[in-house]
Amino acid sequence: xxxxxxxxxxxxxxxxxxxxxxxxxxxxxxxxxxxxxxxxxxxxxxxxxxxxxxxxxxxxxxxxxxxxxxxxxxxxxxxxxxxxxxxxxxxxxxxxxxxxxxxxxxxxxxxxxxxxxxxxxxxxxxxxxxxxxxxxxxxxxxxxxxxxxxxxxxxxxxxxxxxxxxxxxxxxxxxxxxxxxxxxxxxxxxxxxxxxxxxxxxxxxxxxxxxxxxxxxxxxxxxxxxxxxxxxxxxxxxxxxxxxxxxxxxxxxxxxxxxxxxxxxxxxxxxxxxxxxxx
Amino acid sequence: xxxxxxxxxxxxxxxxxxxxxxxxxxxxxxxxxxxxxxxxxxxxxxxxxxxxxxxxxxxxxxxxxxxxxxxxxxxxxxxxxxxxxxxxxxxxxxxxxxxxxxxxxxxxxxxxxxxxxxxxxxxxxxxxxxxxxxxxxxxxxxxxxxxxxxxxxxxxxxxxxxxxxxxxxxxxxxxxxxxxxxxxxxxxxxxxxxxxxxxxxxxxxxxxxxxxxxxxxxxxxxxxxxxxxxxxxxxxxxxxxxxxxxxxxxxxxxxxxxxxxxxxxxxxxxxxxxxxxxxxxxxxxxxxxxxxxxxxxxxxxxxxxxxxxxxxxxxxxxxxxxxxxxxx
Numbered sequence: 087x088x089x090x091x092x093x094x095x096x097x098x099x100x101x102x103x104x105x106x107x108x109x110x111x112x113x114x115x116x117x118x119x120x121x122x123x124x125x126x127x128x129x130x131x132x133x134x135x136x137x138x139x140x141x142x143x144x145x146x147x148x149x150x151x152x153x154x155x156x157x158x159x160x161x162x163x164x165x166x167x168x169x170x171x172x173x174x175x176x177x178x179x180x181x182x183x184x185x186x187x188x189x190x191x192x193x194x195x196x197x198x199x200x201x202x203x204x205x206x207x208x209x210x211x212x213x214x215x216x217x218x219x220x221x222x223x224x225x226x227x228x229x230x231x232x233x234x235x236x237x238x239x240x241x242x243x244x245x246x247x248x249x250x251x252x253x254x255x256x257x258x259x260x261x262x263x264x265x266x267x268x269x270x271x272x273x274x275x276x277x278x279x280x281x282x283x284x285x286x287x288x289x290x291x292x293x294x295x296x297x298x299x300x301x302x303x304x305x306x307x308x309x310x311x312x313x314x315x316x317x318x319x320x321x322x323x324x325x326x327x328x329x330x331x332x333x334x335x336x337x338x339x340x341x342x343x344x345x346x347x348x349x350x351x352x353x354x355x356x357x358x359x360x361x362x363x364x365x
Numbered sequence: 366x367x368x369x370x371x372x373x374x375x376x377x378x379x380x381x382x383x384x385x386x387x388x389x390x391x392x393x394x395x396x397x398x399x400x401x402x403x404x405x406x407x408x409x410x411x412x413x414x415x416x417x418x419x420x421x422x423x424x425x426x427x428x429x430x431x432x433x434x435x436x437x438x439x440x441x442x443x444x445x446x447x448x449x450x451x452x453x454x455x456x457x458x459x460x461x462x463x464x465x466x467x468x469x470x471x472x473x474x475x476x477x478x479x480x481x482x483x484x485x486x487x488x489x490x491x492x493x494x495x496x497x498x499x500x501x502x503x504x505x506x507x508x509x510x511x512x513x514x515x516x517x518x519x520x521x522x523x524x525x526x527x528x529x530x531x532x533x534x535x536x537x538x539x540x541x542x543x544x545x546x547x548x549x550x551x552x553x554x555x556x557x558x559x560x561x562x563x564x565x566x567x568x569x570x571x572x573x574x575x576x577x578x579x580x581x582x583x584x585x586x587x588x589x590x591x592x593x594x595x596x597x598x599x600x601x602x603x604x605x606x607x608x609x610x611x612x613x614x615x616x617x618x619x620x621x622x623x624x625x626x627x628x629x630x631x632x633x634x635x636x637x638x639x640x641x642x643x644x645x646x647x648x649x650x651x652x653x654x655x656x657x658x659x660x661x662x663x664x665x666x667x668x669x670x671x672x673x674x675x676x677x678x679x680x681x682x683x684x685x686x687x688x689x690x691x692x693x
Contacts (some may be wrong), residue, residue: 105491107522107553108484113446114475122472130460190458198452202517205420205450205527206473207442 116209123216124223127187131224145179145232152299153239160300165240172236173253173325174298176229180261181293181318183228185285187217188268192281195273195363214269214360218262225261229254245331253328256341260321263345266352273359292318317344370434373398373525373556374419379428381414381580388414390580391428396558396573401551403571403588404560405672411580412560413453413529419558420450420527433525449523453530455514459503463494463513466502470517481520488516492546508539515546525556532566544570564672576672583675591671600636600644602651603660607632613656620650632659 114122149172157167191213194200203213233241233250243250268285275281296318302310313319324341327333369375374396381389389411396402404412417423419432421441429436435443450456457466464485471481489498492512502510511531518526528547532540547570551557561567567574568588576584576591584591604610610631617636621643638644644663651658 105488105519105549108520110446110521110523111475111477113442114472118472118475122469125472125478126458126461126465126469129465130458190460194458196454198454198456198514199458201417201420201422201452202450202456202470203473204422205445205448207445207475208473 113207114209116212119208119212120216120219122208123212124220127190127217127220128223130186130190131227142231144182145175145228146235148178149175149232149235149239168236168239168241169330170301170326171299172232172241173329174296174322175232175236176253176257177260177318177322177325178293178298179228179232180225180257181264181289183225184221184261184265185268185289186224187221188265188272188285189278189282191217191269192272192275193278196276196278200363218265221261221265222258225258226254229257243329243331245329249329249331253325256324256328257321259345260317260324260341263348264317264321266349266356270352270356270359273356273363292316296322298322317348320344371398372396372431373400374402374430374432374558376415376419376430377428379415379418379430380426381411381418381423382426387580389418389425389428392577392580393582394575396556398556399551399554400572401547401557401559401570403567403574404558404577405562405564405567405571405574406560406577407562410577412562412577414580415577416527416529416558416560420448421445422450447524449518449521449526451514451518451526451528451531453533455510456517457502457510457514459501461502462499463502463505463509464489464498466513467517467520471520474521476520484520488519492516508535508542511535511539511543512546515543519546519550522553523555525558526550528557528559530560530562532561532563540566576675578675584671599664600638600647601662601664602634602636602648602658604632604634605657605659609656610634612654613651616650616654616656617647621647 149168152171152175153164153168157164157171161167161170194203194213204210233254245253267288271285271288272281275284295313296316297313298318302313302319305313320337320340321344323337324333327337372395374394376392376394379389379392379394380387392411392415394404394415404415406412414423418425419430419437421437421444424438429438431437432444433447435447437444456470458469461469464482467485467488468478468481471484472478476484486495486498489495492515494509494512494516497505497509502513505513515528515531518528531547532543535543544566547557547559559566559570561570571588574584574586574588574591575582602613604613614634617634621636621638636647638647648658648661
């Protein structure tokens with residue numbers, strides 16, 4: 087080797103000099119790869135204020151403001167409004183929270199993280215599957231905070247414990263489905279700020295153009311028609327119905343169809359776009 | 366496999382076309398095992414494209430490439446099991462701490478959580494980052510980020526490491542630190558492929574160099590070979606009497622038939638000469654004419670001169686612009 091002629095610092099001063107070599111272990115299995123990305127998702131929950139803000143602070147403020155400031159005007163009394171609004175708050179918190187992993191993926195593509203991951207021998211789909219696995223726990227935490235606050239303020243679900251558990255399970259499915267929508271834009275738009283902008287705007291439209299804040303029957307006919315096209319509307323109706331134990335078969339079907347539609351429409355193009363990055 | 370064990374990388378007629386542009390236009394690259402190999406070229410020469418194909422991140426339009434004896438397209442996973450990559454943009458999650466980033470890098474290579482943590486702590490210590498190890502990476506300085514990034518490529522020992530412009534945008538001190546780290550990487554017999562647009566970096570670091578431009582190889586060899594074989598040296602003469610400079614310039618231009626540049630210093634002259642014998646003749650001519658010389662130096666051509674001679678343009682034109690952008 088001829089590089090020895092260049093000006094050398096004393097060995098002790100050279101960063102990295104004291105690192106012994108370490109043989110690479112056998113390639114990790116798919117499960118370990120998924121657990122690695124799930125771990126990454128969960129530690130970020132602890133460090134990133136955005137995540138905590140979306141998971142804890144945002145739903146609390148929203149619940150208090152809408153219930154006490156506007157609830158009386160909308161439903162007669164704040165207590166009555168809370169019965170209608172609280173399931174919606176949970177949907178709303180989860181939709182906001184479901185953007186986080188997509189935005190992380192988007193930044194990974196913009197930085198070198200995506201390339202480094204792809205140059206390793208791990209099972210590649212772990213990036214998406216493992217991250218979404220970690221998200222399950224994050225979503226559970228996200229839904230528990232507004233639920234606990236609601237119970238404290240007087241939310242009384244008529245569907246009882248079983249109804250609430252069923253609603254939370256349905257919401258895991260819905261949040262998983264809606265996260266494909268964000269993943270699609272995360273993979274489509276290369277610049278992180280632009281991607282975050284589009285995703286935030288879309289979230290705003292989806293949340294406010296739904297029946298989360300007020301029943302769609304009270305809206306003008308044209309708006310009611312638009313709101314009923316929004317998958318968030320069907321998720322909110324299904325969640326309410328399950329929690330209060332008065333869900334009609336039609337509403338449940340619509341709620342499940344909304345999930346299926348999101349996956350069918352967005353998961354395939356996302357996977358195609360993701361794979362095309364290798365061409 | 367047809368691979369030659371003495372070669373870590375062997376490409377044949379590698380072509381990559383994006384729409385109308387031919388990013389690689391028949392690249393033939395060979396890298397000897399156990400060396401630091403520099404790929405030098407201006408922006409848009411195809412350096413990063415070549416590296417991404419070799420690291421299995423892109424597929425070539427045509428041609429083939431063998432990395433450690435494996436075809437990069439057909440045996441991508443065998444290649445991935447033996448290489449490491451530090452890209453041009455840093456592979457760090459800024460919303461995680463430095464320690465967590467290194468643990469993640471270790472787990473991606475298959476280390477279990479506990480050994481990955483032990484290794485990460487060891488690397489932080491070696492790179493003098495222990496103090497900031499538990500802080501989020503977004504609070505780090507540019508040099509600290511680059512060090513974590515290079516450390517992440519050392520979580521396991523790679524047979525072949527790709528480093529894509531590892532010092533772009535770094536201050537001189539961090540640059541020389543990264544250089545030292547790269548030398549450490551080849552201590553255990555590993556091979557490093559380093560792309561750079563800095564001539565001094567290629568000169569200092571590389572055992573072998575491949576100069577590329579417009580997706581093709583324009584020259585290859587050791588830095589010393591390229592400098593001695595491809596371009597003129599420069600004789601710098603300092604005259605005792607500045608008033609005789611014009612006379613000396615005419616004399617030298619006639620005697621060796623080469624270009625003479627007058628410097629802003631009134632007693633200094635720069636003469637391009639093809640070899641050292643000509644330098645002796647030039648100084649002899651001056652002595653015969655009675656022009657006394659205070660001092661002279663005979664300089665080797667820089668790689669930039671070589672690059673200019675080979676391609677008709679300098680690498681520095683692009684580099685300076687980019688540096689300005691990085692600072693802005």
